[in-house]
Amino acid sequence: xxxxxxxxxxxxxxxxxxxxxxxxxxxxxxxxxxxxxxxxxxxxxxxxxxxxxxxxxxxxxxxxxxxxxxxxxxxxxxxxxxxxxxxxxxxxxxxxxxxxxxxxxxxxxxxxxxxxxxxxxxxxxxxxxxxxxxxxxxxxxxxxxxxxxxxxxxxxxxxxxxxxxxxxxxxxxxxxxxxxxxxxxxxxxxxxxxxxxxxxxxxxxxxxxxxxxxxxxxxxxxxxxxxxxxxxxxxxxxxxxxxxxxxxxxxxxxxxxxxxxxxxxxxxxx
Amino acid sequence: xxxxxxxxxxxxxxxxxxxxxxxxxxxxxxxxxxxxxxxxxxxxxxxxxxxxxxxxxxxxxxxxxxxxxxxxxxxxxxxxxxxxxxxxxxxxxxxxxxxxxxxxxxxxxxxxxxxxxxxxxxxxxxxxxxxxxxxxxxxxxxxxxxxxxxxxxxxxxxxxxxxxxxxxxxxxxxxxxxxxxxxxxxxxxxxxxxxxxxxxxxxxxxxxxxxxxxxxxxxxxxxxxxxxxxxxxxxxxxxxxxxxxxxxxxxxxxxxxxxxxxxxxxxxxx
Numbered sequence: 425x426x427x428x429x430x431x432x433x434x435x436x437x438x439x440x441x442x443x444x445x446x447x448x449x450x451x452x453x454x455x456x457x458x459x460x461x462x463x464x465x466x467x468x469x470x471x472x473x474x475x476x477x478x479x480x481x482x483x484x485x486x487x488x489x490x491x492x493x494x495x496x497x498x499x500x501x502x503x504x505x506x507x508x509x510x511x512x513x514x515x516x517x518x519x520x521x522x523x524x525x526x527x528x529x530x531x532x533x534x535x536x537x538x539x540x541x542x543x544x545x546x547x548x549x550x551x552x553x554x555x556x557x558x559x560x561x562x563x564x565x566x567x568x569x570x571x572x573x574x575x576x577x578x579x580x581x582x583x584x585x586x587x588x589x590x591x592x593x594x595x596x597x598x599x600x601x602x603x604x605x606x607x608x609x610x611x612x613x614x615x616x617x618x619x620x621x622x623x624x625x626x627x628x629x630x631x632x633x634x635x636x637x638x639x640x641x642x643x644x645x646x647x648x649x650x651x652x653x654x655x656x657x658x659x660x661x662x663x664x665x666x667x668x669x670x671x672x673x674x675x676x677x678x679x680x681x682x683x684x685x686x687x688x689x690x691x692x693x694x
Numbered sequence: 695x696x697x698x699x700x701x702x703x704x705x706x707x708x709x710x711x712x713x714x715x716x717x718x719x720x721x722x723x724x725x726x727x728x729x730x731x732x733x734x735x736x737x738x739x740x741x742x743x744x745x746x747x748x749x750x751x752x753x754x755x756x757x758x759x760x761x762x763x764x765x766x767x768x769x770x771x772x773x774x775x776x777x778x779x780x781x782x783x784x785x786x787x788x789x790x791x792x793x794x795x796x797x798x799x800x801x802x803x804x805x806x807x808x809x810x811x812x813x814x815x816x817x818x819x820x821x822x823x824x825x826x827x828x829x830x831x832x833x834x835x836x837x838x839x840x841x842x843x844x845x846x847x848x849x850x851x852x853x854x855x856x857x858x859x860x861x862x863x864x865x866x867x868x869x870x871x872x873x874x875x876x877x878x879x880x881x882x883x884x885x886x887x888x889x890x891x892x893x894x895x896x897x898x899x900x901x902x903x904x905x906x907x908x909x910x911x912x913x914x915x916x917x918x919x920x921x922x923x924x925x926x927x928x929x930x931x932x933x934x935x936x937x938x939x940x941x942x943x944x945x946x947x948x949x950x951x952x953x954x955x956x957x958x959x960x961x962x963x964x
Binding site: 512641689 | 752755757759780782793795797804808811813894895907911916937938955957964
């Protein structure tokens, strides 16, 4: 079903069995290339729409090897291994036949009913409507989202303090134009946290995600049943050292269900 | 420098520029194939010993597509993209020219000096020597480690309780025959936690790691300077649902330095 939502336009892919095409979107542009969340979602869309795809997305890892230039790109999609329960995919994003700019692996799995238990506790938060929308910074991709910080609002004018600021954030995330959350937008939102180093330092510094891994903890049917347009998200960092920082995060449904966990390692210059 | 430590024998690789060979080890055998940590370390060894390798291991993701059969295997190693600061690698493990049994990506990076900050607090723990060694279960690979549980010792005879047990564990991990910890053993240890579902259910159930991601937060020189044979490790799970569980963990030096973080998604039947 075609959608005119900017997110669906930005993650559109065409044709292809083993080779798909996409195009970068000015609406989701970051410092030196497309917002990584939309690149990840575009890769996942090619897999979900692939005729051989079976089961639900379970795990996605995206390695950002080099900036993607404005314009078209190719997705070389390969089903490396499949059995009755799972599929292992490999995707290489290239432009003009060059080296991969993005290298991704994904696991799809049959989400069969099982014992279910959620030891993690949902974060406490006031309702979305009661939290103030974070103002636009002028950058392209954040304008496609509605960020509502409950804790850890970025204070980018503050600058380095005597002691570093906390890298923790708790916020509601919604598409700016509300869109029912599916696996694609959930994956994109898992990369929609601001760099933890910006929070800790109180300033923008050169920054880029190098590798992102996101796990889905619900089936597609379960996510559809939630029928939501926003998630409650938390993100934190454990260490900044030798030009790299970690980040780990959780994406929760308003009903208190853990939808996805995510982690990434990112370059910074400070 | 050749070593007769079982870990070095189990992760040995030979020859090759783009194609390396390895062999499974009965010393690190799990339920239906080699212990995943040793498979990951074998992949990483092929990269570290690769003539084109530059920089330090930063991020490794290993997708376990299918059990590896006892015997020899090939590692198809490809440097997908490189620049002055980082390298992106792709490794496929196959046997007899079949589909990949393991698919891995790795990022190597120049760990240049930078602002450094460790917001995560080291777990409190009594010294290694004061904690009792966990008894052998009879399985092969755990016998190669010395596990000393401080919290969350597995109670596999307990069985399911009215409420699930905590999936959290805190423990010292050392090679059974002490071996100075390097990136290889650190990666292997990042997969050396028992299945969180075993802890939560108080029983062994069918289980298998599907995808593992580990980030290194120190340079090789920094790790060598620690000069340690054991790590303090914590692991926990956030959710068990529809046949899959997450796991996230931290590996700390005795001096209180966060060496690596790890996450994995694993299949279980319960």
